[in-house]
Amino acid sequence: MADMAESPVDTRPPPLDLTHHLSRATRNRHASSMKAFYKYFAIPGIGQLAGGLPNNYYFPFDTLEAKVARPERWTPTPNRPIDPPATAAEDACDRLSALKIGVQSSPLNQPQDAIAVPHTSQQPNPVKKIDLSTALQYGTAQGYPPLYYFIRQFTRDNMHPNCPYQGGPEVILTNGNTDGFAKTLLALTNEWSEEKDWVRDKEGLLVEEFCYMNAVQGGEPRGLNIAPVGMDDEGMRAEGPGGLREVLENWDESKGKRPHLMYTVTMGQNPTSGVLSLARRRAIYALCSKYDIIIVEDDPYWYLQFPSSTAVNTTTHLSPGSSSFNPAIQVLANGEPRPTEWKSSGFPFLDSLVPSYVSVDTDGRVIRLDTFSKTIAPGCRLGWITAQPELIERILRITETSTQQPSGFVQSLIAELILGPDHTGLSAPPTASKGKGKGGLQDGQGWKAAGWVRWLEGLRGNYERRMQKMSAILDAGRFHVKTGRRNSLDDGEDEWSVVEKTQMYSFDWPVGGMFIWLKVHFDTHPLYHHYAKTGSAANKNEGLMRLAHALWVFWTTSPYLVLVSPGGIFSPTEAIRNAEGWKFFRLCFAAIDEEELGATSRRLAEGVDAFWRVRDVRVIEKLLADDEAGVSARGGEAEGLVGMVGPC
Amino acid sequence: MADMAESPVDTRPPPLDLTHHLSRATRNRHASSMKAFYKYFAIPGIGQLAGGLPNNYYFPFDTLEAKVARPERWTPTPNRPIDPPATAAEDACDRLSALKIGVQSSPLNQPQDAIAVPHTSQQPNPVKKIDLSTALQYGTAQGYPPLYYFIRQFTRDNMHPNCPYQGGPEVILTNGNTDGFAKTLLALTNEWSEEKDWVRDKEGLLVEEFCYMNAVQGGEPRGLNIAPVGMDDEGMRAEGPGGLREVLENWDESKGKRPHLMYTVTMGQNPTSGVLSLARRRAIYALCSKYDIIIVEDDPYWYLQFPSSTAVNTTTHLSPGSSSFNPAIQVLANGEPRPTEWKSSGFPFLDSLVPSYVSVDTDGRVIRLDTFSKTIAPGCRLGWITAQPELIERILRITETSTQQPSGFVQSLIAELILGPDHTGLSAPPTASKGKGKGGLQDGQGWKAAGWVRWLEGLRGNYERRMQKMSAILDAGRFHVKTGRRNSLDDGEDEWSVVEKTQMYSFDWPVGGMFIWLKVHFDTHPLYHHYAKTGSAANKNEGLMRLAHALWVFWTTSPYLVLVSPGGIFSPTEAIRNAEGWKFFRLCFAAIDEEELGATSRRLAEGVDAFWRVRDVRVIEKLLADDEAGVSARGGEAEGLVGMVGPC
16 A cells, blocks of 8 residues: 655654564564465455355344534634633633533534445445445454554644654554553563562553553553652653653662653643643653653543643633644644644644654654544544554554454444545545445545544534633632621621631643642641641551541532542552642543533532531541441442443 | 342352462452442432543434344245255255345345434433443443343343353453453463473463464463364364373473363364264363363354254255254254253253353353354454353453453444343333334334344354355265276267266364365375375475465466365464364355355365366476465565454
8 A cells, every 4th residue: 555645755764673672472472374365365256265254244234324423513722712811710700601502402403414334335445445344344453444544644644744763653453542551561561470570570660640540550460560750730750859860760670670661641641631842752752762661652632732721821810812723823732832844734733732752753662542532432442553663563463362453333433434435535535426335524525634633623622611611610719718807787797808818729720631630738728737647657648638538528418519539549659649649639621511510610619618617627527437337338339340441 | 230030049059269260460450449439420419520531422423323134134044945855965056056046135125124322312220221422431341231231131041041150150241252362361371481480380271173273372472381182073072082181181291280271162163163062061071170270162153053964964965854943852953952951041042052161160160252243243343251250350350451341332233233222121022212212123122132042043044054055065076086998989079987986075064153174185186195205304294285285276276266274274283283284174154155155165176176186296386386486476465564353
């Protein structure tokens, strides 16, 4: 398959040979023995009795169809602009509330088109053929050909046009990023066991100080050291105490090998919502290159970068100043300049985003995980890995003997949505449809790359609006107002006068992703000193952690009724959980119905305020006791084996 | 969730604790830390800011729809009956050809119904709710609740009503059986490496002498000994030379631990197509119980058991004698009596099938793999594991940090097809539909269990008919007729007279599955003695393997043009490949278009016959040389990284 987008002469240096990072089991993998026979498949008129396939006429699904959105369903940033800028955050909230017009109404009331995947298309080219007779049959482990080629082209030409190594990256489809990371762990780490292996053989995984724990939960059972690296508002730090340089330079060999693998979320970090700048990427990459570390970049939120927050975080109030839509300005969503010598992605929106580590990956040591979970739906269980071809080939071998291929139901429906029937490429003009398929546009063609980018812009716009709404409400409620003297006025009303304003919590407006990372200032709580005294030798913060848990429980009680994620579940080690994790809570502004977003945010802020009025230890203790009783009353697992999955 | 089908008092003994079989990494797995919060999800009116989910209104898919078959689309066994029985196989072929009426016409011309999965159902019960707002969101690792409960109930009540341990088996959904086996290997085997581990720690995997190699390819990279067990026409043997008892009793500890894990395909074995009798199952199970072996039973073809072949194999010609449809007869599809004390599955068809190892699993040591690949379509990438709850729980933990859940696209479409909207169970009468969903029946209800069983019966009928057709043709062509004297007759025509009938190949009519396992009698080939002499010390059959390969190549040339799978790729060890594997070829009668089935089968038989007329070594050598030149001309992999997956 010729790659049209590539220039005739590729002067970039090739990626390094990094196969020494492969696990023993992965080195031992061989291509399927069936592979030797592919060339015979192409013999004209050959009677195929070799494969062990069922007959596609016996599939009970004759066609698949769907009603789908148009790419322009949602308004991009800045939508419902706050203009002129509000001077007080609460004003902005009211304004936002007033503007809440039907965004949460059923999408079925929005313009939609019907797509269709036919049973059998007459298209002879497998890259253009989208039908059930192929999509629901056994297929290729790298992905359903039309979808694989779309993803490959979009990844190479539009997402990472500036990948610095020769030939550019290869891709393989996965069943989502958790699957992608699981395969990456199998490919690049050896299992280690205390009972039989030397400590010197214990491998490690570098992670952010606060991180998405699924990665840790995947690595720990394999015996990996979990090595946290310090962070700031962008994400992982290269320098300073606890930064990557320090962690690597001072690595204590007595606890295992210096890690050769890093897991990182760099865009809308989960849970802290930072976006790692290009400058920081270069600094961290240089260290990884020096210490020969493979970077696994998991970025489900890459298109959710919020330029409005960059302004807000420096000015402390809403500002429409930032624009990511004027490519002449060459400013990235985080306010950083875009390198002028860089190729354009072809789309101003994509050019405006802080780019992936792939753009600085001169060695070919970046393994990037992408997913349709946040752009289409988590239930797709569909994503892809981007990396140098040598590493992708090893992951292909793992895929062949595990998931084999993502479900053809989702692969064919997304292929038809984006590409349309008998497509002639991602940007080519429509041709007469020969098949019976139908893509996501009114004329029966697919969305193509332009429609896909427009869809992402619309999603960014909507999540950014939600982020602003919750942030503004929380900003407005962050002070606890202590009142002093009480005066009885002539009209019988009481009057309270402010004697002290105490800040109960703080947070950065998210510059990316789906979360607010709330730091609660428990040291301003009236009972702080009481609980600060009740620590143990093993954990001096034991008492304060109980106070923090009491707030978490208090939120779940009436009238506050808010459930948030405690910082402990994003703390990769017990030390972090005990030292800092308990002060934080992660709030997701993405999932809740938009009608409830404002009220819930307000209840959250009011909950803290009410908690700050609690001055009696017995109230806290009763909250904790009641909660524990509730836990035992429910007797542990309510639903047997149920295992809820998803970014916790 | 109350299990209605269970009797109030379960007097069966509980399964054994077999957790000592778990791998170290699997023992180290812990439930997701999010789990502790489930109970708070249920608080009425709670504002959910805890989960990291996207908003379901931003999914571009508003509804999913499909045109689907009715359960009765295909005719069950015996369809197109050969009656009265043909006395010559060739007659039967002609008859079958004549009866070939449009079965391969587009399924779109058959009656079909439209199913629909709505965006949002108002159904409050998650087990009854089938909609995109739940199916396309993050979900539970055990499976989408409606589908999980269907599969669980069908598995327990209909497939294995006679599971002998208390509580019966639990299930978890997988992304197909290759995924299921990969997770089973992770759960039950420790990686072993020659460079650092003791030989005594090397674990092993018992497999059939000829087997589905994906299992071997999954186990070998982990350092497992592959331990083949002898077979007969049923499948794995318990007794005799090379049988399971001998392999275990004489296990040579110097090559590793005695295996604690068995991988077996017992119904329509791939590639030999045997069906393991109940008597044999009991014998093998007793040995596994004695030697503490976990049995992994991979049975994608379980419903494809062909009673007609049982008769054929003993009488050597077609017979309609066997009937699996009269439950009063209590005869299984393989002719064995069904234990009279056994509970009925509720369906004569299911009662007529040789049952799973689960039915004799008193210890709880059977892990069964089931898939929708052969009953709906391989592209589903959907299946399930059946085992005792303790083992399922460990596999759930592995699932949480790898595939998470099968794709919601396929889960919701299959759930809607089978269950229908707002279903009240698998056998309950239709109720008024409250949602906008629509199931696979004309009235909008789902197929239910009865429809599902009827669908399986229809598939069995069709695959059985195909099997008969190919078997009859091959039966007819198995003799090579050597001619002697040549007489010139008055009318100028030549006449040849038969001087010798040589059998070129033999096979059992498949009693299950999708394959014919053809043994070619190379010892009757004119050049046998020439090639028998050209072996090496390392492999005395080297020359004969070249002769066999030449036949394989010869088949792919005009006018024969048939591609089959050589026995070598089903040989789990080199020793088997060299000793016996080269004599066999696997023919799949399932995938090929029915119009081509007869002609292709005839070309296959004619190819052997023509090959038997080759008496010149140079012809053989030229075939092999041309083929090798073709291989190098094409330069190895034609499509880059393409990895075709599926049962090879």
